[in-house]
Amino acid sequence: MIFRYIHIFILCATFFCMSSCGRTNEMNDYDQVVYTPAYATGFRIIGSEGKQSTIICVTNPWQSANDVETKLFIARGGEKVPLGFRGQVLQGDAKRIVCMSSSHIAMLDAIEAVESVVGVSGQNFITNPYIMANSHSIADIGYDGNMNYELLIAQRPDIVLLFGITGACVMQSKLEELGIPYIYIGEYVEEDPLGKTEWLIAIAEIIGKREQGIAYFTEVPQRYKYLKSMASAALSPKPRVMLNTPYADSWFMPSTTSYLARLIADAGGDYIYKKNTSNHSQPIDVEEAAQLTIDADIWLHVEGVSSLQELRQQYPKFANMPCVLRGEVYNCDKRRVLGGGNDYWESGVVQPDVVLHDLINIFHPELELDKEFVYYRKLPNL
Secondary structure, eight states, X not given: OHHHHHHHHHHHHHHHHHHHHHHTSBGGGOOEEEEOOSSOSSEEEEXXXXXXXXXXXXXXOSTTOXXXXXXXXXEOTTOOOOBTXXXXXXXXXOSSEEESSHHHHHHHHHTTOGGGEEEESOGGGOOOHHHHHTTTTSEEOEETTEEOHHHHHHTOOSEXXXXXXXXXXXXXXXXXXXXXXXXXXXXXXXXXXXXXXXXXHHHHHHTTOHHHHHHHHHHHHHHHHHHHHHHHTOXXXXXXEEEOOOBTTBEEEOOTTSHHHHHHHHTTOEXXXXXXXXXXXXXXXXXXXXXXXXXXXXEEOOTTOSSHHHHHHHOGGGTTOHHHHTTOBEESOTTBOTTSOBGGGTGGGTOHHHHHHHHHHHHOGGGOOOXXXXXXXXXXXX
């Protein structure tokens, strides 16, 4: 008889344990805020009380995305995937990472984890010193529709960091077929310069270095806001700023709420094109661009030319613009590499305060900040 009661006791204990585990391993239990960004709008990190595992929730990670949400569950300490979870699963902290954007590499470098990169896209366009020095051991898996999936598999990645421009990445379905976890890193669509940088905390979570990511990021807004306050106190007028050069017979002008327009405003400048209040760049014709340039005090992001002489030759209509005659023409290509990569779009993402410093030097030289440019250069009059 006693054995019967013991058997019943064991069954009851087992049932209780299973019920308890069920209650503590459901999606509803992941209701603890682990990290809510102060500036970024596209991600948050949640957890469950008493558990090591976390979920990174990513929303609308490409242009024009609407109600798109993806999730990554990072399983730690042998914990199981919660019931009802729909998304990608990473078993433990990532040690081997494939980066589809050079900005992801810069984020890993900022938190001293660039050595975890085992694969990249477009290696010749990457400026990171570690990646350049180890190009023989880091795979270039290709880009767009020209991916080398055999090479990707050979790298044994724990996760692939994706990005989308106007839609989901072309790799997504193949990665799902191969069973390789992925996450969208959506800093590309953030318009706040500090919001772009804050995405490194999502990457830090993936590799188990959240606190290090937070520590790095915490100092960036402090430096940025200090420089912004200096620019706002400048006594000289705000210079009117023209942007870009033509592309395929159109001149694309950013929105007044864009990343670059915000940097210009924070540096004490006045972005000259006020018509575009959308959430993306809009094309104008060359005639309208010429009228804007006539009124500009400074012309930035003059791509495709290395000197004022080349500018005059390539764009003769703009040869006698006042800002050109004064030599107030700049590009952000000081740290460009031979393959064509530009560090402005790489490490500049995690150093918005340094980019702001450059722009303040251009707009308000009377403030006498350190005169050495990091990302920008003034076009020489050759």
